[in-house]
Amino acid sequence: MADGQRILSQVNGKWKVMATLDRPVTALACMPHGGLAVALDGKEVRILGGPFDGRSWKTVDGKPFNAVNGVGVRQDGSLAVSDGSAEYPYRQWSHDVMTKGHTGRVVLLNPADGGAKVLASGLSYAFGVLASGGTIWFSEASCRQT
Numbered sequence: 508m509a510d511g512q513r514i515l516s517q518v519n520g521k522w523k524v525m526a527t528l529d530r531p532v533t534a535l536a537c538m539p540h541g542g543l544a545v546a547l548d549g550k551e552v553r554i555l556g557g558p559f560d561g562r563s564w565k566t567v568d569g570k571p572f573n574a575v576n577g578v579g580v581r582q583d584g585s586l587a588v589s590d591g592s593a594e595y596p597y598r599q600w601s602h603d604v605m606t607k608g609h610t611g612r613v614v615l616l617n618p619a620d621g622g623a624k625v626l627a628s629g630l631s632y633a634f635g636v637l638a639s640g641g642t643i644w645f646s647e648a649s650c651r652q653t
Contacts, residue, residue, distance in 0.1 A: 509535045514543065514555075526555060533597050536578040536586070538618070544586050546575035549597035552588055552616060559618035567614045567623040574600065574611075577645075579638035586616040587626070587643045589633040603632045604649045613645045 508515045509532035514525045534546035542557025550572050553563040565571055567590075574591035581587060592603040593610035603610075611630035616623050627633075632648035 509545075514545070533574075533576055534578045534588075536580045538580060539582070539584050544578045544580065544618075546572075546578060546588070549574040549576065549591075551575075552578065552586065554618055562618050562621060564616055564621075564623055567612075567616075568625055573597075574603075574632075576600070577633075577635040579636040579643065581638040581643070582640070584618055586618065587636045587638045587645070588614050588616060589636040589645055590614065591632045591634055591648075600632055600634070600648065607649070608632060611647065613643065615643075 511531055512528045515522045516525050530548035532545055533549045536544045538557050540557055543555045545555055546552050551563055551565045572590050573593050574597040576591050576597050577589035579587040591611050592608055594608055595603040609629045609631055611633035612628040613626045613633055615626050630647050633645055634648045635646045637644040
């Protein structure tokens with residue numbers, strides 16, 4: 508569980524702080540071979556523990572992360588990541604929706620080799636991602652024009 512800058516785990520019925528980070532956690536996922544994928548303040552995705560401990564990404568295709576709000580782990584250990592907006596930080600997600608922004612994206616990160624690529628872009632605040640089998644599902648906060 509993430510609580511601000513802390514990652515907690517329940518051990519024998521009691522909550523234990525597993526890590527305290529330098530920025531708020533905006534997304535969290537368990538890796539299949541140990542460790543956690545953690546988004547920090549929407550600006551970085553970092554692996555904590557396991558065989559890829561310390562690997563991190565701050566950009567994909569030369570564009571920085573700005574509002575990472577979801578991480579889904581695929582069976583092969585790669586990470587599908589939703590980055591809500593290139594214009595507004597995750598705390599201001601409603602600003603992006605109200606201005607009908609289309610700068611969200613979903614990216615794929617490969618902890619094994621550090622690779623990264625954009626899977627979808629031009630999204631109306633990408634807000635969450637799920638990897639299931641060979642399929643990646645994601646949501647947009649608003650995709651209808653009124």
